[in-house]
Amino acid sequence: MAVTVVQNATCTFCGCVCDDIELHAEGDRIVKAKNACSLGEAWFLHHTAERLYPDALIDGQPASLDAAVERAAEILDRADLPLIYGLSNITSEAQREAVFLAELAGGIVDSHTSL
Amino acid sequence: MGGKPACTLGEVKNRADLIIYWGGNPAECHPRHFTKYTLTPKGKFTPNGRKDRTMVLVDIRETPSARAADIFLQIRPGRDFEVLTALRAIIKDQPVDPERVAQTGLTLDQLRDLAGRMKRARFGVMFFGMGLTMTRGKYMNSSAILTLAAELNAFTKFIAMPMRGHGNVTGADTVLRWTTGYPFGVCFNRGYPRYNPGEFSTIDLLVRGDVDAVLVVGADPAATMPQPAIEHLKRVPTIVLDPKVSTTMRIARVGILTAATGISAGGTVYRMDEVPIPLRPALRSPYPTDEEVLRRIRQTLAARTDE
Known part of the structure; x- marks a missing residue:
């Protein structure tokens, strides 16, 4: 299978955010992470782009993305005080969306920092 | 200070x-x-x-x-x-x-x-x-x-x-600061941001049972938090976004699978010194990114609120 090489890839495992990793990708997995430390290498090799799960789960049952988004909006709409929590292992673009959603829902947004 | x-x-x-x-x-x-x-x-x-x-x-x-x-x-x-x-x-x-x-x-x-x-x-x-x-x-x-x-x-x-761990936890502080003025634990229930650790911090909110719905993204609290906090997560409707079916997704009302940050989802991550660094994902995910899903939930919620 053809190997794609990505130069200067960024590792998000720890706060060092090393941005000099050379990734070798084959199909739906990364087979080599040059320059990465042992933690970073395990991180890159562990994740794949396989379709291992359904798009979404509602009450534990497989569901479509559309239905799950609709249900999530309904839950937030009905809540008096929803909490949006986490924000650690997501991009800053997604973090900004989380803040926007918290503002619209009249809720609370919080991260790992508060622990 | x-x-x-x-x-x-x-x-x-x-x-x-x-x-x-x-x-x-x-x-x-x-x-x-x-x-x-x-x-x-x-x-x-x-x-x-x-x-x-x-x-x-x-x-x-x-x-x-x-x-x-x-x-x-x-x-x-x-x-x-x-x-x-x-x-x-x-x-x-x-x-x-x-x-x-x-x-x-x-x-x-x-x-x-x-x-x-x-x-x-x-x-x-x-x-x-x-x-x-x-x-x-x-x-x-x-x-x-x-x-x-x-x-x-x-x-x-x-x-x-x-020495920050956890990938983009520095980004969470930074983004919350430049959007709301505060680094974490920000409450919007009066229509403007308020900050009060202890009152608006997650473990306190969950243990006291103050919140009546939770959306979890980029975290797996059911694997790490104290038991009384997890009990409340089970009690209220919880929505989880994660690249895998995590411990928290298993107890959630709604779970949505997303692309893994930096592996198959692009964007920006802050280093521990608060320098933003672009990601170069090597794979294409069959799932949407957290950013896309959060935006869709927000747009759907906005449409409901307008009705």
């Missing part, structure tokens, strides 16, 4: 001649910190790399990081605040009781030696880890080390930087 004297890791690489790690174990938790940013790189004003720098490790036990250190100071558990406060006094030539210093596990001579090195350094850095921030004293310890760094600037250039 005296604010946070900060710099980038590039400045550390090019300038720092005194590197202090406090309550952290970079050799095992941030393996490339020494070689990429702090100890061995040859910088503009540190042309000989490791030879131009002194490294001090302060911790309660001798971790593998001690092997990299020139000086290892072993303090008694829970005595960080006392050591930091004694250092603040010694630096200002204030009297310090040797017997009370001895209770920290260090001698007054050891602290005087460290204080002297701090004042003589051209550019000093203290990297502090969870051994400082999550033990007895907690945020008061963080406050003490930041104040010490700020006060050292009366003598030389000195900064303090938290």
